[in-house]
Amino acid sequence: xxxxxxxxxxxxxxxxxxxxxxxxxxxxxxxxxxxxxxxxxxxxxxxxxxxxxxxxxxxxxxxxxxxxxxxxxxxxxxxxxxxxxxxxxxxxxxxxxxxxxxxxxxxxxxxxxxxxxxxxxxxxxxxxxxxxxxxxxxxxxxxxxxxxxxxxxxxxxxxxxxxxxxxxxxxxxxxxxxxxxxxxxxxxxxxxxxxxxxxxxxxxxxxxxxxxxxxxxxxxxxxxxxxxxxxxxxxxxxxxxxxxxxxxxxxxxxxxxxxxxxxxxxxxxxxxxxxxxxxxxxxxxxxxxxxxxxxxxxxxxxxxxxxxxxxxxxxxxxxxxxxxxxxxxxxxxxxxxxxxxxxxxxxxxxxxxxxxxxxxxxxxxxxxxxxxxxxxxxxxxxxxxxxxxxxxxxxxxxxxxxxxxxxxxxxxxxxxxxxxxxxxxxxxxxxxxxxxxxxxxxxxxxxxxxxxxxxxxxxxxxxxxxxxxxxxxxxxxxxxxxxxxxxxxxxxxxxxxxxxxxxxxxxxxxxxxxxxxxxxxxxxxxxxxxxxxxxxx
Numbered sequence: 107x108x109x110x111x112x113x114x115x116x117x118x119x120x121x122x123x124x125x126x127x128x129x130x131x132x133x134x135x136x137x138x139x140x141x142x143x144x145x146x147x148x149x150x151x152x153x154x155x156x157x158x159x160x161x162x163x164x165x166x167x168x169x170x171x172x173x174x175x176x177x178x179x180x181x182x183x184x185x186x187x188x189x190x191x192x193x194x195x196x197x198x199x200x201x202x203x204x205x206x207x208x209x210x211x212x213x214x215x216x217x218x219x220x221x222x223x224x225x226x227x228x229x230x231x232x233x234x235x236x237x238x239x240x241x242x243x244x245x246x247x248x249x250x251x252x253x254x255x256x257x258x259x260x261x262x263x264x265x266x267x268x269x270x271x272x273x274x275x276x277x278x279x280x281x282x283x284x285x286x287x288x289x290x291x292x293x294x295x296x297x298x299x300x301x302x303x304x305x306x307x308x309x310x311x312x313x314x315x316x317x318x319x320x321x322x323x324x325x326x327x328x329x330x331x332x333x334x335x336x337x338x339x340x341x342x343x344x345x346x347x348x349x350x351x352x353x354x355x356x357x358x359x360x361x362x363x364x365x366x367x368x369x370x371x372x373x374x375x376x377x378x379x380x381x382x383x384x385x386x387x388x389x390x391x392x393x394x395x396x397x398x399x400x401x402x403x404x405x406x407x408x409x410x411x412x413x414x415x416x417x418x419x420x421x422x423x424x425x426x427x428x429x430x431x432x433x434x435x436x437x438x439x440x441x442x443x444x445x446x447x448x449x450x451x452x453x454x455x456x457x458x459x460x461x462x463x464x465x466x467x468x469x470x471x472x473x474x475x476x477x478x479x480x481x482x483x484x485x486x487x488x489x490x491x492x493x494x495x496x497x498x499x500x501x502x503x504x505x506x507x508x509x510x511x512x513x514x515x516x517x518x519x520x521x522x523x524x525x526x527x528x529x530x531x532x533x534x535x536x537x538x539x540x541x542x543x544x545x546x547x548x549x550x551x552x553x554x555x556x557x558x559x560x561x562x563x564x565x566x567x568x569x570x571x572x573x574x575x576x577x578x579x580x581x582x583x584x585x586x587x588x589x590x591x592x593x594x595x596x597x598x599x600x601x602x603x604x605x606x607x608x609x610x611x612x613x614x615x616x617x618x619x620x621x622x623x624x625x626x627x628x629x630x631x632x633x634x635x636x637x638x639x640x641x642x643x
Contacts, residue, residue: 111390111391112139112368112369112374112391112392112393113139113140113141113390113391113392113393114131114135114138114139114140114392114393114394115128115131115138115139115140115141115392115393115394115395115396115621116140116141116143116375116377116390116392116394116395116396117140117141117142117143117396117398118142118143118144118360118377118395118396118397118398118399119142119143119144119151119396119397119398119399119403119596120142120143120144120146120148120149120150120151120340120344120354120356120398121149121150121151121152121153121340121398121399121596121609122150122151122153122339122340122343122606122609122610123398123595123596123597123609123610123612123613124142124144124151124396124398124399124595124596125142125149125340125343125344125347125354126183126343126609126610126613127396127398127595127613127616127617128140128141128142128347128352128396129343129344129346129347129350129352130613130614130617130623130626131617131621131623132347132350132351132352133346133350134623134624136350136351140347140352141352141353141354141355141390142347142352142353142354142355143355143358143360143377143379143390144354144355144356144357144358145357145358145359145360145562146356146357146562147356147357148356148517149340149341149344149354149356150169150337150340150341151169151340151563152169152170152558152563152566153167153169153170153336153337153339153340153606154167154168154169154170154337154517154522154556155167155168155169155334155335155336155337155338155516155517156168156437156516156517156518156519156522156554157516157519158437158439158476158478158519158552158554159439159505159507159519159520159551159552160439160441160474160476160507160552161439161469161471161474161476161477161478162471163469163470163471164467164469164470164471164478165332165333165334165335165516166437166467166478166480166519166554167331167335167336167435167480168435168436168437168480168522168554168555168556169336169337169435169556169558170336170605170606171194171331171336171480172194172329172330172331172336173329173330173605173606173607174321174327174328174329174330174605174607175326175327175328175329175330176321176327176607177602177605177606177607178631179607179610179611179614179630179631180339180605180606180607180610181330181631182626182629182630182631183339183343183610183630184332184339185629186629186630187338187339187342187343189332189333189334189338189339189342190332190333190334191330191331191332191333192330192331192333193328193329193330193331194329194330194331195329195452195453195468196329196453196454197212197453197454198212198450198451198452198453198454199211199212199213200212200213200448200449200450201450201453201454201455201466202448202450202455202456202457202539202540203215203300203455203456203457204455204456204457204458204459204538204539205221205222205299205300205456205457205458206222206223206299206458207222208221208222209539209541212453212455215233215300216233216234217233218230218233221233221296223292223293223295223296224292225290225292225293225296226290226292226293229289229290229292229293232289232293232297236297237285237289237293237294237296237297238285238297238307238316238319238320239257239320240288240289240293241284241285241288241289241293241294241316242255242257242288242316242320243255243257244288244289245271245284245287245288245312246260246265248271248272249265249269249270249271249276250265250269257320260317262313262316262317263577265313266313266314266575266576266577267575267577269313271284271312275313276311276312276313277311277312277313277314277572277573277574277575277576278311278572278573279311279312279572280308280310280311280312280315280572281307281308281309281310281311281312281315281316281319282294282307282308283312284312284316285297285307294307299456299457299458300456301456302454302456302457302462302463302482303462303463303484303485304462304483304484304485304486304487305431305484305485305486305567305569306318306319307319308485309429309431309485309569309571310569310570310571311570311571311572311573311574313576314569314570314574314576314601315569315570317601318601318602318603321602335516336606337516337517339606341515357381357382357383358379358380358381358388359379359380359381359385360377360378360379360407361378361379361380361387361407361408362377362378362407362408362410362411362414363375363376363377363378363395363407363411363413363414363592364376364410364411364412364413365411365412365413365590366391368391368393372393373590373591374391374392374393374394374591375391375392375393375394375395375590375591375592376389376390376391377389377390377391377392377395378390393591394591394592394593394621395591395592395593396593396594396595396616397592397593397594397595398594398595398596398609398613399562399594399596399598400430400563400564400565400568400596400597400598401425401426401428401430401564401568401598402430402561402562402563402564402565403561403562403563403564404425404594405425405564406561406562412587412590413586413587413590413592418587420586420587421586421587424579424582424583424586425583425586427570427571427574427576427579427583427599428568428569428570428571428574428598428599428603429568429569429570429571430559430563430564430565430567430568431484431485431565431566431567431568431569431604432484432485432488432557432558432559432565432566433482433483433484433485433488433558433559433565433566433567434482434483434484434488434491434495434555434556434557434558434559434566435480435481435482435483435555435556435558436480436481436524436528436529436532436553436554436555436556437467437478437479437480437481437553437554437555438478438479438481438529438532438533438536438550438552438553439476439477439478439550439551439552439553440476440477440478440479440548440549440550440551441475441476441547441551442475442476442477442547442548443466443469443475443476443477444477444542444548445466445477445479445540446477448540448542450466451466451468452465452466452467452468453465453466455539457535457539459535459538459539460483460487460490460491460535461481461483461532461535461536461539462482462483462484462487463481463482463483464479464480464481464482464536464539465479465480465482466478466479467479467480479536481532481536484566484567488559491528491531493527494525494527494528494531495525495528495557496525497523497525497526499527500525500526500527500530501525501526502523502524502525502526503523503524503525503526503528503529503550503552503553504526505519505520505523505551505552505553506551506552507551507552519552519554520554522554522555522556523553523554523555524553524554524555525555528555529550529553533549533550566604567597567598567603567604568597568598568599568603568604569603569604570603576601577601579599580599580600580601580612583599584612584615584616584619584620585616585620593616593620594616595609595612595613595615595616596608596609596612596613597609597612599612600612614626
């Protein structure tokens with residue numbers, strides 16, 4: 107492409123929000139010149155499905171892995187694309203909760219006599235309803251000045267804007283502070299230890315943290331999984347986009363961009379890319395630019411030009427208004443599913459050990475005895491793994507078998523090698539959790555690893571911290587400068603952060619609000635309809 111070629115829209119970022127936006131633009135105007143650019147060698151962003159060796163039917167997600175029953179926009183796209191889905195099981199009564207040195211079953215967590223926590227009698231209700239819900243009810247009784255609060259009908263936007271707790275705005279108080287004020291430290295610690303996560307209770311401001319947790323991890327939430335891999339959503343959208351005449355340019359790293367006056371006198375954008383391993387400079391002109399990128403990826407662009415100049419404090423404040431959350435996933439493949447001897451077949455096990463949670467990946471092929479356990483860790487828990495995540499000392503864990511050679515169009519398992527010391531420690535903790543003695547016959551034979559805290563992602567998710575009016579930021583960042591044809595979308599600045607739903611929601615708000623697109627065709631869902639469906643559901 108030469109500098110004389112002018113695109114109608116340049117989309118930077120081939121994650122789900124970028125591909126979806128480009129496809130929608132191309133479908134709405136088939137003659138429009140729309141191209142996607144990404145610095146990596148694949149599409150999908152934080153969607154990453156791989157096939158473990160020896161288990162050709164398995165699709166292990168070392169990126170995003172599921173969507174919830176409230177994510178109606180994701181469900182609409184999945185249906186539109188004709189992707190098969192299945193239930194994604196989490197809580198199973200016979201799975202393990204290994205906390206404070208006690209090995210319990212998940213079903214024991216509602217029994218106050220069995221759990222090793224000194225929960226106050228007034229808080230025991232939370233064992234049934236969930237402590238986040240109980241804490242939310244109690245602090246909202248103070249904020250709303252009501253004796254009884256129905257969480258299903260709470261107007262969280264109004265609460266965020268005008269709610270006060272002892273005279274303080276909820277955006278100026280942490281979720282953890284109000285949590286422990288409402289139910290006490292032991293109840294909070296129980297909720298924290300058995301959640302499997304570090305960041306979801308402690309990073310947020312209270313105005314954003316409580317509704318996010320209740321909507322995404324409430325007791326009534328169910329989950330679904332794309333059978334052939336979540337990455338297939340991005341790959342299918344890419345196919346549709348390219349069939350319509352669009353083009354995806356990989357290994358194009360955006361170095362800088364700035365305003366330019368085009369030949370017809372209109373204001374456009376000049377983009378400068380470094381292409382391939384040799385960083386060949388390539389310039390692109392576009393009438394409009396979409397940055398479908400999280401905070402860290404935007405920060406890696408040179409802080410120059412009208413929009414991103416370091417002195418532009420308004421835009422910089424918008425970009426910096428979310429906190430990236432470090433997160434990794436590591437999958438260990440075993441020749442036998444040794445956990446099935448304990449009565450465990452699928453779902454989640456939780457612990458207060460540093461691995462925090464694991465999933466027994468469902469294997470549908472009865473011919474193989476192989477199995478996979480997926481470990482998922484985030485936030486400050488990663489401090490424990492700091493040295494082990496490095497390959498400087500132990501190197502990469504040597505996979506005993508080559509990755510499956512089936513033509514899946516998915517990335518190769520072996521391209522995501524796991525640090526050897528990390529594999530060994532994860533395996534050791536798994537054995538401790540399950541009360542199983544180490545032996546050669548149950549050693550992992552292969553592993554895959556992805557650290558989402560590395561550049562250009564900066565984290566597996568981004569959360570709203572203290573002092574941020576998230577609803578104002580989410581609206582303003584769609585076009586950070588009203589005078590410039592530069593737009594931002596993606597889950598990082600959404601109210602479904604960390605989920606594909608957030609990526610689609612912000613993309614639709616941007617497309618309808620700033621590009622003039624009509625609401626998407628059925629069964630796709632617009633943000634407005636999604637909001638109605640979530641509230642009514």
